[in-house]
Amino acid sequence: MATVKMPRLSALLDAPAGDVQVKLAFARDEQGIATLHGHYQAEVALICQRCLEQVVVPLDSQCDVGFVEVTRQRNICRSTTNRLLWMMNPWICTR
Secondary structure (H helix, E strand, O other): OEHHHOHHHHOOOOEOOOEOEEEEEEEEOOOOOEEEEEEEEEEEEEEOOOOOOEEEEEEEEEEEEEEOOHHHHHHHHHHOOOOEEEOOOOOEEEO
16 A cells, blocks of 8 residues: 555655555454454654654554444453453444
């Protein structure tokens, strides 16, 4: 995916970056919850806060999201540590 299609990321960059490599995998976990596992990689140019020169920073991160209906979200999210509720419809728990 081109970084120019990501305005929030592009606004932070010192120079245009190439593409962000994104891999998404959808599944259901052992509780039957619909899940999304994502992995993304990119190299971006930022300004160093100390020397004010451009520095290229490799980004390589993963995310896991569980999609939970409102009626189930309390029981599931309370029983699992390190989950953050995002107020969306349906509710989303992230790991």
